[in-house]
Amino acid sequence: MPSIQKFPDMGNELTSRSVDYAQWYNDLILKGGLADYSAVRGCMVIKPYGYALWENMKDELDRMFKETGHVNAYFPLFVPKSFLEKEEGHAEGFAKECAVVTHYRLKADPNQKGKLIVDPEAKLEEELIVRPTSEAIIWNAYKDWIQSYRDLPLLINQWANVVRWEMRTRLFLRTAEFLWQEGHTAHATSEEAIEEAEKMLHVYADFVENYMALPVIKGVKTPNERFAGALETYCIEALMQDGKALQAGTSHFLGQNFAKAFDVKYLTKENKQEFVWATSWGVSTRLIGALVMAHSDDEGLVLPPKIAPLQAVIVPIYKGQEQKALVDEKVHGIMASLKAAGISVKYDDSDNARPGWKFAEYEMKGVPVRVAIGPKDIENGVVEIARRDTKEKKSVPSEGVAEYIKALLDEIQQNLYSRALAFRDASITEVNSWDEFKKAISEKGGFVSAHWDGTGETEEKIKEETKATIRCIPLNNKLESGTCVFSGKPSQQRVLFAQAY
RNA sequence: CGGGGCGUAGCGUAGCCCGGUUAUCGCGCCUGGUUUGGGACCAGGAGGUCGCAAGUUCGAAUCUUGCCGCCCCGACCA
Numbered sequence: 001m002p003s004i005q006k007f008p009d010m011g012n013e014l015t016s017r018s019v020d021y022a023q024w025y026n027d028l029i030l031k032g033g034l035a036d037y038s039a040v041r042g043c044m045v046i047k048p049y050g051y052a053l054w055e056n057m058k059d060e061l062d063r064m065f066k067e068t069g070h071v072n073a074y075f076p077l078f079v080p081k082s083f084l085e086k087e088e089g090h091a092e093g094f095a096k097e098c099a100v101v102t103h104y105r106l107k108a109d110p111n112q113k114g115k116l117i118v119d120p121e122a123k124l125e126e127e128l129i130v131r132p133t134s135e136a137i138i139w140n141a142y143k144d145w146i147q148s149y150r151d152l153p154l155l156i157n158q159w160a161n162v163v164r165w166e167m168r169t170r171l172f173l174r175t176a177e178f179l180w181q182e183g184h185t186a187h188a189t190s191e192e193a194i195e196e197a198e199k200m201l202h203v204y205a206d207f208v209e210n211y212m213a214l215p216v217i218k219g220v221k222t223p224n225e226r227f228a229g230a231l232e233t234y235c236i237e238a239l240m241q242d243g244k245a246l247q248a249g250t251s252h253f254l255g256q257n258f259a260k261a262f263d264v265k266y267l268t269k270e271n272k273q274e275f276v277w278a279t280s281w282g283v284s285t286r287l288i289g290a291l292v293m294a295h296s297d298d299e300g301l302v303l304p305p306k307i308a309p310l311q312a313v314i315v316p317i318y319k320g321q322e323q324k325a326l327v328d329e330k331v332h333g334i335m336a337s338l339k340a341a342g343i344s345v346k347y348d349d350s351d352n353a354r355p356g357w358k359f360a361e362y363e364m365k366g367v368p369v370r371v372a373i374g375p376k377d378i379e380n381g382v383v384e385i386a387r388r389d390t391k392e393k394k395s396v397p398s399e400g401v402a403e404y405i406k407a408l409l410d411e412i413q414q415n416l417y418s419r420a421l422a423f424r425d426a427s428i429t430e431v432n433s434w435d436e437f438k439k440a441i442s443e444k445g446g447f448v449s450a451h452w453d454g455t456g457e458t459e460e461k462i463k464e465e466t467k468a469t470i471r472c473i474p475l476n477n478k479l480e481s482g483t484c485v486f487s488g489k490p491s492q493q494r495v496l497f498a499q500a501y
Numbered sequence: 502c503g504g505g506g507c508g509u510a511g512c513g514u515a516g517c518c519c520g521g522u523u524a525u526c527g528c529g530c531c532u533g534g535u536u537u538g539g540g541a542c543c544a545g546g547a548g549g550u551c552g553c554a555a556g557u558u559c560g561a562a563u564c565u566u567g568c569c570g571c572c573c574c575g576a577c578c579a
Contacts, residue, residue: 022573023573026572039570041571096577096578097577097578133579164578164579166577166578167576167577168574168575168577168578173579174578246579247579248579249579282579283579284579286579316537317538319537320536323537324537351537353537353540356537356538356539358540359540384538501579
Protein backbone atom coordinates (compact mmCIF):
# COMPACT_ATOMS: atom_id res chain seq x y z
CA MET A 1 0.00 0.00 0.00
CA PRO A 2 1.46 3.37 -1.00
CA SER A 3 1.98 5.81 1.82
CA ILE A 4 0.40 8.61 -0.22
CA GLN A 5 -3.05 8.00 -1.63
CA LYS A 6 -5.20 10.05 -3.91
CA PHE A 7 -8.76 10.78 -2.85
CA PRO A 8 -11.29 8.53 -4.54
CA ASP A 9 -13.13 10.07 -7.43
CA MET A 10 -16.45 10.99 -5.92
CA GLY A 11 -19.64 11.87 -7.61
CA ASN A 12 -20.90 15.28 -6.53
CA GLU A 13 -23.49 17.75 -7.65
CA LEU A 14 -21.05 20.24 -9.09
CA THR A 15 -21.16 21.00 -12.77
CA SER A 16 -17.67 20.28 -14.05
CA ARG A 17 -15.52 23.09 -15.40
CA SER A 18 -15.21 21.47 -18.79
CA VAL A 19 -18.98 21.16 -19.23
CA ASP A 20 -20.05 24.68 -18.29
CA TYR A 21 -17.54 26.98 -16.67
CA ALA A 22 -20.10 29.65 -15.71
CA GLN A 23 -22.36 27.08 -14.14
CA TRP A 24 -19.43 25.50 -12.32
CA TYR A 25 -18.66 28.89 -10.82
CA ASN A 26 -22.23 29.49 -9.70
CA ASP A 27 -22.50 25.99 -8.25
CA LEU A 28 -19.31 26.52 -6.29
CA ILE A 29 -20.50 29.75 -4.73
CA LEU A 30 -23.87 28.29 -3.81
CA LYS A 31 -22.82 24.81 -2.75
CA GLY A 32 -19.63 25.99 -1.10
CA GLY A 33 -21.85 28.12 1.12
CA LEU A 34 -20.26 31.45 0.21
CA ALA A 35 -23.40 33.25 -0.95
CA ASP A 36 -26.99 32.94 -2.06
CA TYR A 37 -29.15 34.73 -4.54
CA SER A 38 -31.45 37.19 -2.81
CA ALA A 39 -34.95 38.42 -3.36
CA VAL A 40 -33.53 41.56 -4.95
CA ARG A 41 -32.38 41.22 -8.52
CA GLY A 42 -28.66 41.55 -8.86
CA CYS A 43 -28.02 41.52 -5.13
CA MET A 44 -26.69 38.57 -3.19
CA VAL A 45 -26.60 37.43 0.38
CA ILE A 46 -23.08 36.81 1.58
CA LYS A 47 -23.37 33.83 3.89
CA PRO A 48 -21.30 33.36 7.04
CA TYR A 49 -18.64 31.23 5.34
CA GLY A 50 -18.25 33.72 2.51
CA TYR A 51 -18.26 36.63 4.90
CA ALA A 52 -15.60 34.97 7.05
CA LEU A 53 -13.45 34.79 3.95
CA TRP A 54 -14.07 38.48 3.26
CA GLU A 55 -13.26 39.33 6.86
CA ASN A 56 -9.92 37.56 6.60
CA MET A 57 -9.10 39.44 3.42
CA LYS A 58 -10.32 42.68 4.90
CA ASP A 59 -8.33 42.27 8.12
CA GLU A 60 -5.11 41.69 6.25
CA LEU A 61 -5.66 44.57 3.85
CA ASP A 62 -6.65 46.85 6.70
CA ARG A 63 -3.43 46.00 8.48
CA MET A 64 -1.46 46.77 5.32
CA PHE A 65 -3.23 50.10 4.83
CA LYS A 66 -2.50 51.12 8.40
CA GLU A 67 1.14 50.08 8.04
CA THR A 68 1.40 52.44 5.10
CA GLY A 69 0.04 55.33 7.15
CA HIS A 70 -3.66 55.30 6.33
CA VAL A 71 -6.55 55.72 8.74
CA ASN A 72 -10.16 54.66 8.39
CA ALA A 73 -13.20 56.92 8.33
CA TYR A 74 -16.77 56.64 7.18
CA PHE A 75 -18.67 58.88 4.78
CA PRO A 76 -22.38 58.93 3.90
CA LEU A 77 -24.10 56.41 1.69
CA PHE A 78 -25.94 59.25 -0.06
CA VAL A 79 -24.38 61.72 -2.43
CA PRO A 80 -26.33 64.84 -3.44
CA LYS A 81 -26.77 64.82 -7.18
CA SER A 82 -25.12 68.22 -7.53
CA PHE A 83 -21.92 66.83 -5.95
CA LEU A 84 -21.76 64.03 -8.45
CA GLU A 85 -22.11 66.56 -11.26
CA LYS A 86 -19.08 68.56 -10.25
CA GLU A 87 -16.38 66.50 -11.88
CA GLU A 88 -17.52 66.09 -15.44
CA GLY A 89 -15.79 62.89 -16.52
CA HIS A 90 -16.71 61.27 -13.27
CA ALA A 91 -20.38 62.25 -13.62
CA GLU A 92 -20.57 60.88 -17.14
CA GLY A 93 -18.86 57.67 -16.15
CA PHE A 94 -21.31 56.77 -13.44
CA ALA A 95 -24.59 58.41 -14.49
CA LYS A 96 -25.88 55.31 -16.26
CA GLU A 97 -25.75 53.08 -13.23
CA CYS A 98 -26.91 55.11 -10.27
CA ALA A 99 -29.70 54.29 -7.85
CA VAL A 100 -31.53 57.51 -7.02
CA VAL A 101 -33.45 58.44 -3.88
CA THR A 102 -36.29 60.81 -4.68
CA HIS A 103 -38.56 60.53 -1.63
CA TYR A 104 -38.12 60.10 2.09
CA ARG A 105 -41.45 58.70 3.21
CA LEU A 106 -44.07 56.05 2.50
CA LYS A 107 -47.68 56.09 3.56
CA ALA A 108 -50.65 53.72 3.70
CA ASP A 109 -52.34 53.33 0.33
CA PRO A 110 -55.83 54.88 0.70
CA ASN A 111 -57.13 52.59 -2.06
CA GLN A 112 -55.67 49.28 -0.95
CA LYS A 113 -55.59 48.12 2.62
CA GLY A 114 -52.23 46.87 3.81
CA LYS A 115 -50.30 48.42 0.92
CA LEU A 116 -47.80 51.23 1.04
CA ILE A 117 -47.23 53.94 -1.51
CA VAL A 118 -44.58 56.59 -1.90
CA ASP A 119 -45.88 59.74 -0.27
CA PRO A 120 -45.95 62.34 -3.03
CA GLU A 121 -45.72 65.05 -0.37
CA ALA A 122 -42.34 63.73 0.66
CA LYS A 123 -40.35 64.48 -2.47
CA LEU A 124 -36.77 65.53 -1.88
CA GLU A 125 -35.79 68.93 -3.18
CA GLU A 126 -32.55 67.48 -4.41
CA GLU A 127 -32.26 63.81 -5.30
CA LEU A 128 -29.72 61.75 -3.42
CA ILE A 129 -27.58 59.26 -5.28
CA VAL A 130 -26.64 56.02 -3.58
CA ARG A 131 -22.84 56.12 -3.85
CA PRO A 132 -21.40 54.24 -6.80
CA THR A 133 -18.08 55.43 -5.32
CA SER A 134 -17.35 58.21 -2.87
CA GLU A 135 -15.03 60.72 -4.51
CA ALA A 136 -17.75 63.37 -4.64
CA ILE A 137 -18.93 63.23 -1.05
CA ILE A 138 -15.41 62.83 0.26
CA TRP A 139 -13.88 65.69 -1.67
CA ASN A 140 -16.66 67.93 -0.49
CA ALA A 141 -15.52 67.15 3.06
CA TYR A 142 -11.81 67.47 2.23
CA LYS A 143 -12.42 71.02 1.16
CA ASP A 144 -13.00 71.90 4.81
CA TRP A 145 -10.27 69.68 6.18
CA ILE A 146 -7.40 70.95 4.10
CA GLN A 147 -6.01 74.45 4.57
CA SER A 148 -2.26 74.22 4.67
CA TYR A 149 0.59 72.02 3.53
CA ARG A 150 0.68 70.87 7.15
CA ASP A 151 -2.65 69.08 6.60
CA LEU A 152 -1.09 67.02 3.84
CA PRO A 153 -0.87 64.30 2.94
CA LEU A 154 -4.36 63.25 3.96
CA LEU A 155 -4.49 59.46 3.85
CA ILE A 156 -7.97 58.07 4.44
CA ASN A 157 -9.61 54.77 3.70
CA GLN A 158 -13.19 53.67 4.11
CA TRP A 159 -14.78 50.23 4.20
CA ALA A 160 -18.22 50.49 2.72
CA ASN A 161 -20.89 49.19 0.40
CA VAL A 162 -21.56 50.81 -2.96
CA VAL A 163 -24.28 50.41 -5.55
CA ARG A 164 -23.87 50.24 -9.31
CA TRP A 165 -27.03 49.35 -11.18
CA GLU A 166 -25.54 46.81 -13.54
CA MET A 167 -27.54 45.43 -16.42
CA ARG A 168 -26.19 42.00 -15.90
CA THR A 169 -24.87 40.61 -12.67
CA ARG A 170 -22.86 37.63 -11.48
CA LEU A 171 -22.29 36.43 -7.94
CA PHE A 172 -19.31 38.28 -6.45
CA LEU A 173 -17.95 39.30 -9.86
CA ARG A 174 -20.55 41.91 -10.58
CA THR A 175 -23.45 42.57 -8.24
CA ALA A 176 -25.62 45.65 -7.94
CA GLU A 177 -24.44 46.20 -4.41
CA PHE A 178 -21.00 45.15 -3.29
CA LEU A 179 -18.59 45.61 -0.42
CA TRP A 180 -15.23 47.23 -0.88
CA GLN A 181 -12.68 49.60 0.49
CA GLU A 182 -11.91 52.91 -1.11
CA GLY A 183 -8.83 54.91 -0.25
CA HIS A 184 -8.92 58.64 -0.93
CA THR A 185 -5.78 60.65 -0.47
CA ALA A 186 -4.71 64.26 -0.96
CA HIS A 187 -1.14 65.37 -1.58
CA ALA A 188 0.88 68.53 -2.04
CA THR A 189 2.57 67.46 -5.24
CA SER A 190 1.82 65.48 -8.33
CA GLU A 191 4.90 63.31 -7.76
CA GLU A 192 3.78 62.39 -4.27
CA ALA A 193 0.27 61.48 -5.46
CA ILE A 194 1.64 59.29 -8.23
CA GLU A 195 3.93 57.65 -5.74
CA GLU A 196 0.93 56.96 -3.50
CA ALA A 197 -1.12 55.46 -6.33
CA GLU A 198 1.78 53.21 -7.24
CA LYS A 199 2.47 52.30 -3.64
CA MET A 200 -1.10 51.14 -3.12
CA LEU A 201 -0.97 49.14 -6.32
CA HIS A 202 2.02 47.32 -4.89
CA VAL A 203 0.15 46.75 -1.64
CA TYR A 204 -2.68 45.16 -3.60
CA ALA A 205 -0.33 43.02 -5.63
CA ASP A 206 1.45 41.94 -2.47
CA PHE A 207 -1.84 40.97 -0.88
CA VAL A 208 -3.27 39.15 -3.86
CA GLU A 209 -0.07 37.24 -4.54
CA ASN A 210 0.97 36.41 -1.00
CA TYR A 211 -2.38 35.87 0.67
CA MET A 212 -4.66 34.86 -2.18
CA ALA A 213 -1.88 32.93 -3.91
CA LEU A 214 -2.84 34.55 -7.17
CA PRO A 215 -0.17 36.02 -9.45
CA VAL A 216 -0.98 39.38 -10.97
CA ILE A 217 0.37 41.65 -13.65
CA LYS A 218 0.78 45.26 -12.60
CA GLY A 219 0.17 47.85 -15.21
CA VAL A 220 -1.59 50.98 -16.32
CA LYS A 221 -4.84 51.23 -18.21
CA THR A 222 -5.21 52.81 -21.61
CA PRO A 223 -7.20 56.08 -21.73
CA ASN A 224 -10.26 54.10 -22.89
CA GLU A 225 -10.17 51.86 -19.85
CA ARG A 226 -9.32 54.55 -17.34
CA PHE A 227 -11.47 55.33 -14.30
CA ALA A 228 -13.92 58.18 -14.91
CA GLY A 229 -12.16 61.29 -13.66
CA ALA A 230 -8.63 59.87 -13.44
CA LEU A 231 -5.46 60.94 -15.22
CA GLU A 232 -3.90 57.54 -14.80
CA THR A 233 -5.37 54.23 -13.70
CA TYR A 234 -3.09 51.51 -12.39
CA CYS A 235 -4.36 47.98 -12.14
CA ILE A 236 -3.49 44.45 -11.23
CA GLU A 237 -4.73 41.84 -13.66
CA ALA A 238 -5.17 38.18 -12.81
CA LEU A 239 -5.92 35.21 -15.02
CA MET A 240 -8.79 32.82 -14.37
CA GLN A 241 -8.76 29.12 -15.24
CA ASP A 242 -10.95 29.64 -18.30
CA GLY A 243 -8.37 31.97 -19.79
CA LYS A 244 -10.24 35.19 -19.09
CA ALA A 245 -8.56 38.06 -17.31
CA LEU A 246 -9.97 39.72 -14.23
CA GLN A 247 -9.07 43.10 -12.84
CA ALA A 248 -8.36 42.42 -9.20
CA GLY A 249 -7.67 45.94 -7.99
CA THR A 250 -7.22 49.49 -9.20
CA SER A 251 -5.46 52.59 -8.06
CA HIS A 252 -5.94 55.99 -9.63
CA PHE A 253 -3.94 59.13 -9.96
CA LEU A 254 -6.69 61.74 -10.09
CA GLY A 255 -4.48 64.76 -10.72
CA GLN A 256 -6.19 67.94 -9.60
CA ASN A 257 -9.54 67.09 -11.16
CA PHE A 258 -11.38 66.66 -7.88
CA ALA A 259 -9.47 69.42 -6.12
CA LYS A 260 -10.60 71.81 -8.83
CA ALA A 261 -14.15 70.48 -8.93
CA PHE A 262 -14.52 70.84 -5.16
CA ASP A 263 -12.16 73.78 -4.75
CA VAL A 264 -9.71 72.08 -2.43
CA LYS A 265 -6.67 74.33 -2.03
CA TYR A 266 -3.84 74.51 0.45
CA LEU A 267 -1.30 77.14 1.41
CA THR A 268 2.28 76.26 0.58
CA LYS A 269 5.22 77.14 2.80
CA GLU A 270 5.63 80.14 0.53
CA ASN A 271 2.08 81.21 1.40
CA LYS A 272 0.72 80.47 -2.04
CA GLN A 273 -2.67 78.88 -2.78
CA GLU A 274 -2.39 75.59 -4.69
CA PHE A 275 -4.83 72.84 -5.61
CA VAL A 276 -4.04 69.51 -4.00
CA TRP A 277 -3.29 66.30 -5.89
CA ALA A 278 -5.42 63.22 -5.39
CA THR A 279 -5.52 59.46 -5.56
CA SER A 280 -8.15 56.83 -4.98
CA TRP A 281 -7.83 53.07 -4.87
CA GLY A 282 -10.05 50.10 -4.20
CA VAL A 283 -10.59 46.39 -4.06
CA SER A 284 -13.92 44.71 -3.58
CA THR A 285 -15.70 41.45 -2.80
CA ARG A 286 -14.98 40.73 -6.43
CA LEU A 287 -11.69 39.37 -5.13
CA ILE A 288 -13.68 36.45 -3.77
CA GLY A 289 -14.84 35.66 -7.29
CA ALA A 290 -11.23 35.81 -8.45
CA LEU A 291 -10.14 33.50 -5.68
CA VAL A 292 -12.83 30.96 -6.48
CA MET A 293 -12.10 30.93 -10.19
CA ALA A 294 -8.35 30.79 -9.77
CA HIS A 295 -7.84 27.76 -7.56
CA SER A 296 -10.99 25.66 -7.30
CA ASP A 297 -11.62 22.36 -9.05
CA ASP A 298 -14.44 19.98 -9.90
CA GLU A 299 -14.59 18.77 -6.29
CA GLY A 300 -15.30 22.22 -4.93
CA LEU A 301 -13.56 25.27 -3.54
CA VAL A 302 -9.83 25.35 -2.95
CA LEU A 303 -8.88 28.11 -0.53
CA PRO A 304 -5.39 29.36 0.25
CA PRO A 305 -4.51 28.65 3.89
CA LYS A 306 -3.63 32.25 4.68
CA ILE A 307 -7.19 33.46 4.19
CA ALA A 308 -9.25 30.30 4.54
CA PRO A 309 -11.95 30.72 7.22
CA LEU A 310 -10.92 27.33 8.50
CA GLN A 311 -7.40 25.99 7.94
CA ALA A 312 -7.95 22.51 9.23
CA VAL A 313 -10.81 20.27 10.20
CA ILE A 314 -10.65 17.13 12.30
CA VAL A 315 -13.03 14.28 11.60
CA PRO A 316 -13.34 11.50 14.18
CA ILE A 317 -13.82 7.89 13.20
CA TYR A 318 -15.20 5.47 15.74
CA LYS A 319 -17.48 2.58 16.52
CA GLY A 320 -19.52 3.08 19.65
CA GLN A 321 -19.24 5.52 22.49
CA GLU A 322 -16.12 4.01 24.12
CA GLN A 323 -14.12 4.55 20.94
CA LYS A 324 -15.63 8.00 20.53
CA ALA A 325 -14.39 8.90 24.02
CA LEU A 326 -10.95 7.59 23.16
CA VAL A 327 -10.83 9.60 19.94
CA ASP A 328 -12.20 12.71 21.67
CA GLU A 329 -9.42 12.61 24.18
CA LYS A 330 -6.75 12.28 21.52
CA VAL A 331 -8.32 15.03 19.43
CA HIS A 332 -8.48 17.47 22.32
CA GLY A 333 -4.73 17.22 22.72
CA ILE A 334 -4.19 17.77 19.02
CA MET A 335 -6.65 20.67 18.94
CA ALA A 336 -4.75 22.38 21.74
CA SER A 337 -1.43 22.00 19.94
CA LEU A 338 -2.88 23.25 16.64
CA LYS A 339 -4.41 26.27 18.29
CA ALA A 340 -1.17 26.97 20.10
CA ALA A 341 0.52 26.93 16.70
CA GLY A 342 -1.94 29.57 15.48
CA ILE A 343 -3.89 27.25 13.21
CA SER A 344 -7.63 27.74 12.93
CA VAL A 345 -9.22 24.37 13.37
CA LYS A 346 -12.62 22.80 13.92
CA TYR A 347 -13.41 19.43 15.42
CA ASP A 348 -16.45 18.12 13.61
CA ASP A 349 -17.78 15.42 15.86
CA SER A 350 -21.40 16.00 14.90
CA ASP A 351 -23.26 12.72 14.84
CA ASN A 352 -25.66 13.51 12.03
CA ALA A 353 -23.16 12.94 9.26
CA ARG A 354 -20.75 10.11 8.79
CA PRO A 355 -17.07 10.50 7.93
CA GLY A 356 -17.43 10.08 4.19
CA TRP A 357 -20.07 12.74 4.04
CA LYS A 358 -17.93 15.11 6.07
CA PHE A 359 -14.92 14.49 3.84
CA ALA A 360 -16.88 15.47 0.75
CA GLU A 361 -18.42 18.45 2.50
CA TYR A 362 -15.10 19.95 3.59
CA GLU A 363 -13.65 19.32 0.18
CA MET A 364 -16.54 21.28 -1.28
CA LYS A 365 -15.80 24.09 1.16
CA GLY A 366 -12.12 24.12 0.31
CA VAL A 367 -10.70 23.57 3.80
CA PRO A 368 -6.95 23.19 3.12
CA VAL A 369 -6.18 20.34 5.52
CA ARG A 370 -8.30 17.54 6.85
CA VAL A 371 -7.28 15.33 9.73
CA ALA A 372 -8.99 12.00 10.35
CA ILE A 373 -8.43 10.10 13.56
CA GLY A 374 -9.72 6.65 14.42
CA PRO A 375 -8.86 3.83 16.81
CA LYS A 376 -6.37 2.29 14.42
CA ASP A 377 -4.51 5.58 14.15
CA ILE A 378 -4.38 5.94 17.89
CA GLU A 379 -3.05 2.43 18.18
CA ASN A 380 -0.34 3.20 15.62
CA GLY A 381 0.40 6.65 16.98
CA VAL A 382 -0.54 8.36 13.70
CA VAL A 383 -3.25 10.55 12.18
CA GLU A 384 -4.42 10.67 8.59
CA ILE A 385 -3.78 13.98 6.92
CA ALA A 386 -5.39 14.99 3.64
CA ARG A 387 -4.50 18.11 1.68
CA ARG A 388 -7.14 19.75 -0.46
CA ASP A 389 -4.91 21.21 -3.16
CA THR A 390 -3.40 17.96 -4.43
CA LYS A 391 -6.10 15.63 -3.09
CA GLU A 392 -3.47 13.48 -1.40
CA LYS A 393 -3.67 11.84 1.98
CA LYS A 394 -1.23 9.98 4.15
CA SER A 395 -0.57 8.91 7.71
CA VAL A 396 1.84 10.92 9.80
CA PRO A 397 2.98 10.45 13.40
CA SER A 398 0.64 12.21 15.81
CA GLU A 399 3.69 13.37 17.69
CA GLY A 400 4.55 16.81 16.29
CA VAL A 401 1.43 16.97 14.13
CA ALA A 402 0.99 20.70 14.76
CA GLU A 403 4.40 21.44 13.27
CA TYR A 404 3.65 19.12 10.39
CA ILE A 405 0.37 20.85 9.61
CA LYS A 406 1.88 24.27 10.00
CA ALA A 407 4.52 23.40 7.43
CA LEU A 408 1.91 21.75 5.22
CA LEU A 409 -0.24 24.87 5.22
CA ASP A 410 2.76 26.87 4.04
CA GLU A 411 3.44 24.31 1.38
CA ILE A 412 -0.18 24.39 0.18
CA GLN A 413 -0.09 28.17 0.04
CA GLN A 414 3.11 28.01 -2.00
CA ASN A 415 1.82 25.24 -4.24
CA LEU A 416 -1.38 27.13 -5.08
CA TYR A 417 0.66 30.14 -6.06
CA SER A 418 3.15 28.15 -8.13
CA ARG A 419 0.38 26.33 -9.90
CA ALA A 420 -1.46 29.53 -10.74
CA LEU A 421 1.78 31.18 -11.81
CA ALA A 422 2.72 28.33 -14.11
CA PHE A 423 -0.72 28.46 -15.67
CA ARG A 424 -0.60 32.22 -16.03
CA ASP A 425 2.86 32.21 -17.59
CA ALA A 426 1.90 29.46 -19.99
CA SER A 427 -1.11 31.58 -20.95
CA ILE A 428 0.79 34.59 -22.22
CA THR A 429 1.19 34.41 -25.97
CA GLU A 430 3.33 36.78 -27.98
CA VAL A 431 1.91 37.41 -31.42
CA ASN A 432 3.11 39.45 -34.38
CA SER A 433 0.28 39.28 -36.87
CA TRP A 434 -3.44 39.84 -36.87
CA ASP A 435 -4.11 36.21 -37.76
CA GLU A 436 -1.99 34.99 -34.88
CA PHE A 437 -3.76 37.45 -32.63
CA LYS A 438 -7.25 36.25 -33.51
CA LYS A 439 -6.21 32.64 -33.26
CA ALA A 440 -4.60 33.12 -29.86
CA ILE A 441 -7.61 34.96 -28.44
CA SER A 442 -10.23 32.61 -29.77
CA GLU A 443 -8.45 29.28 -29.40
CA LYS A 444 -6.00 29.56 -26.58
CA GLY A 445 -7.33 32.41 -24.46
CA GLY A 446 -5.21 34.02 -21.77
CA PHE A 447 -3.11 37.11 -22.30
CA VAL A 448 -1.92 38.05 -25.73
CA SER A 449 1.10 40.28 -25.91
CA ALA A 450 1.05 42.37 -29.05
CA HIS A 451 2.16 45.67 -30.51
CA TRP A 452 -0.49 48.36 -30.53
CA ASP A 453 -0.40 51.73 -32.26
CA GLY A 454 -1.60 53.57 -29.17
CA THR A 455 -4.90 54.79 -30.58
CA GLY A 456 -8.31 54.36 -29.07
CA GLU A 457 -9.79 53.60 -32.49
CA THR A 458 -7.60 50.55 -32.98
CA GLU A 459 -8.40 49.41 -29.45
CA GLU A 460 -12.13 49.71 -30.20
CA LYS A 461 -11.92 47.82 -33.46
CA ILE A 462 -9.95 45.00 -31.88
CA LYS A 463 -12.57 44.79 -29.19
CA GLU A 464 -15.38 44.65 -31.73
CA GLU A 465 -13.75 41.88 -33.68
CA THR A 466 -12.38 39.72 -30.90
CA LYS A 467 -14.01 40.90 -27.65
CA ALA A 468 -10.49 41.30 -26.32
CA THR A 469 -9.54 44.50 -24.55
CA ILE A 470 -6.22 45.90 -23.54
CA ARG A 471 -5.94 44.73 -19.96
CA CYS A 472 -2.90 46.84 -19.25
CA ILE A 473 0.40 48.21 -20.31
CA PRO A 474 2.68 46.41 -17.86
CA LEU A 475 4.71 48.56 -15.48
CA ASN A 476 8.37 48.78 -16.47
CA ASN A 477 7.36 47.47 -19.85
CA LYS A 478 10.22 46.60 -22.15
CA LEU A 479 10.45 49.08 -25.03
CA GLU A 480 10.67 47.36 -28.36
CA SER A 481 10.06 48.74 -31.83
CA GLY A 482 7.45 46.96 -33.85
CA THR A 483 4.30 47.42 -35.83
CA CYS A 484 0.74 47.41 -34.58
CA VAL A 485 -0.80 43.99 -34.96
CA PHE A 486 -4.04 45.52 -36.25
CA SER A 487 -3.14 48.69 -38.14
CA GLY A 488 0.48 48.05 -39.06
CA LYS A 489 1.48 51.47 -37.75
CA PRO A 490 4.68 51.83 -35.76
CA SER A 491 4.64 50.88 -32.07
CA GLN A 492 7.15 51.24 -29.27
CA GLN A 493 5.96 48.45 -26.98
CA ARG A 494 3.78 45.42 -26.57
CA VAL A 495 0.62 45.58 -24.47
CA LEU A 496 -1.48 42.79 -22.97
CA PHE A 497 -4.83 41.92 -24.47
CA ALA A 498 -7.39 39.45 -23.16
CA GLN A 499 -11.04 38.75 -22.94
CA ALA A 500 -12.03 39.82 -19.48
CA TYR A 501 -14.60 39.59 -16.73
C1' C B 502 -33.55 45.95 -23.74
C1' G B 503 -33.14 41.45 -27.23
C1' G B 504 -32.60 35.80 -27.30
C1' G B 505 -33.18 31.24 -24.34
C1' G B 506 -34.76 28.63 -19.89
C1' C B 507 -37.32 27.97 -15.38
C1' G B 508 -41.26 28.76 -11.53
C1' U B 509 -45.03 22.20 -7.93
C1' A B 510 -42.43 21.10 0.35
C1' G B 511 -35.85 23.72 2.45
C1' C B 512 -33.38 21.55 -2.35
C1' G B 513 -33.93 18.61 -6.87
C1' U B 514 -38.13 16.77 -9.48
C1' A B 515 -42.86 13.62 -11.80
C1' G B 516 -47.56 14.90 -13.33
C1' C B 517 -49.22 19.38 -17.84
C1' C B 518 -49.80 17.56 -24.69
C1' C B 519 -54.82 14.31 -23.51
C1' G B 520 -58.69 18.57 -17.07
C1' G B 521 -61.42 14.05 -12.85
C1' U B 522 -60.83 10.98 -5.66
C1' U B 523 -56.32 12.42 -0.87
C1' A B 524 -50.40 16.05 -6.17
C1' U B 525 -45.26 11.82 -7.48
C1' C B 526 -40.50 10.42 -6.21
C1' G B 527 -35.54 11.34 -4.19
C1' C B 528 -32.47 14.28 -0.89
C1' G B 529 -32.85 16.99 3.47
C1' C B 530 -35.77 17.68 8.26
C1' C B 531 -38.18 15.40 13.12
C1' U B 532 -38.65 10.71 16.54
C1' G B 533 -36.68 5.89 17.87
C1' G B 534 -33.13 2.16 16.95
C1' U B 535 -28.86 0.02 14.55
C1' U B 536 -24.43 2.42 12.55
C1' U B 537 -19.57 5.35 11.67
C1' G B 538 -11.73 4.27 7.92
C1' G B 539 -14.90 8.06 1.37
C1' G B 540 -21.62 10.89 0.61
C1' A B 541 -25.11 4.47 6.13
C1' C B 542 -29.67 1.63 7.05
C1' C B 543 -34.57 0.28 9.15
C1' A B 544 -39.28 1.92 11.09
C1' G B 545 -42.48 5.87 11.94
C1' G B 546 -43.57 11.19 11.10
C1' A B 547 -43.94 16.48 9.78
C1' G B 548 -43.83 19.63 5.74
C1' G B 549 -47.74 22.27 -0.31
C1' U B 550 -51.69 29.52 -1.33
C1' C B 551 -48.75 23.75 -7.71
C1' G B 552 -45.28 32.03 -9.00
C1' C B 553 -49.77 35.76 -9.04
C1' A B 554 -54.50 37.29 -11.13
C1' A B 555 -58.61 36.81 -14.16
C1' G B 556 -61.24 33.57 -17.46
C1' U B 557 -63.30 28.72 -19.56
C1' U B 558 -65.56 24.42 -16.97
C1' C B 559 -69.84 20.66 -12.80
C1' G B 560 -64.47 20.33 -11.83
C1' A B 561 -57.90 23.57 -13.31
C1' A B 562 -51.05 22.07 -11.25
C1' U B 563 -53.07 20.65 -16.23
C1' C B 564 -56.70 24.74 -21.09
C1' U B 565 -56.88 30.54 -22.33
C1' U B 566 -55.31 35.57 -21.41
C1' G B 567 -52.58 38.99 -18.67
C1' C B 568 -48.93 39.92 -15.11
C1' C B 569 -44.70 38.96 -11.79
C1' G B 570 -40.08 36.89 -10.44
C1' C B 571 -35.42 34.51 -11.05
C1' C B 572 -31.41 32.23 -13.88
C1' C B 573 -28.38 31.77 -18.45
C1' C B 574 -26.44 34.08 -23.22
C1' G B 575 -25.63 39.21 -25.56
C1' A B 576 -25.25 44.82 -25.52
C1' C B 577 -22.93 48.31 -20.52
C1' C B 578 -19.29 47.89 -16.64
C1' A B 579 -15.17 46.91 -11.25
